[in-house]
Amino acid sequence: MSEKPVSLLGRVARPRLYEQLMKQILSYVESEQLGPGDHLPAERDLAEQLGVSRATLAQALVALEVLGVISVQHGTGAVLVYRPSIATVLRDLREHQNRLPEIVEARSTLEVKLAALAATRRTDEDLAGIEKALSVMEDEVGKGDRGAHGDELFHQAVTEAAHSPVLAQLMTFIAEMVLETRLESLGQPGRPEQSLASHRKIADAIKAQDPDLAAAAMQAHIELVSDVALLK
Structure with missing residues (x-):
């Protein structure tokens, strides 16, 4: 047989x-x-x-x-x-889906280190910048917006507080790609509020000058915001 x-x-x-x-x-x-x-x-x-x-x-x-x-x-x-055309959009979507995990990986590598450095090197002026960004996002979210501008300002403020020109330059290089994940994440139901709370934990650790806690809070934040529909 x-x-x-x-x-x-x-x-x-x-x-x-x-x-x-x-x-x-x-x-x-x-x-x-x-x-x-x-x-x-x-x-x-x-x-x-x-x-x-x-x-x-x-x-x-x-x-x-x-x-x-x-x-x-x-x-x-x-x-x-x-x-x-529909074909063009679906092709671009496939390319974007393939790129997303690498963007998340880059963010995790860079921003966790930046948060730790910010906790060690931050100044009172840096803390004021971080608090201002949190206020902007809180205001946006309170009005029913996604809070994308405040989110961007917060991560910029943390990067500046790290006082690392080379890492800051690398963040600038991936800024457009990070914007993609930001829009997707904040478009998830309830995510703006969750992201804002996550930002506050990072800010508190930086204010307390605890690099390990800041790094852990940033890693948890990136895992949170990386939970997007396009990766499922």
């Missing part, structure tokens, strides 16, 4: 829901002939039309924002930046 031939065909991966939503949103953009500067429907209306929760829709919108297709501003909604 002959053995069954081994199949060379693998299982076809099922598209994630947010990928399907991205396709539907782009199809809508095409059918409505929307151009740069045009607004997409409000999130509530769009979620209802697509039959999904606003949280699920937010994942698709964040992915499109990271890829530069739309711009999302608190109070104004999603605005089309350019109208790409």
Whole structure:
């Protein structure tokens, strides 16, 4: 009795829901002939039309924002930046997904060390900069925004407090890539509040001049913000 031939065909991966939503949103953009500067429907209306929760829709919108297709501003909604083909967006999404783990790895390597150095080298002026960044993010989150600007200011303030020009230069080099993970992370439901609380722990350790605690707090923060839908 002959053995069954081994199949060379693998299982076809099922598209994630947010990928399907991205396709539907782009199809809508095409059918409505929307151009740069045009607004997409409000999130509530769009979620209802697509039959999904606003949280699920937010994942698709964040992915499109990271890829530069739309711009999302608190109070104004999603605005089309350019109208790409669906194939182009899906290709860019795959490339982005492959790059994300390396971005997380780079952040962990650089920012954990920067936090430890900041705890050792910070000045009163540096602490004021860190507190100011926390206040900005708290204000943004309190208004229902994602707090992306305050988040960026906080990490910049920690980098400055480390007083390490070479590490600061490396952070500048990966700044655009870090922005991708920032937008994705803060787009997760409840994440802005969690991220703000995580920032406070880092700030407290730096203020206490405890490098080990600052490093551990920063590592925990990066693990938190790296929990994004695009990596699942």
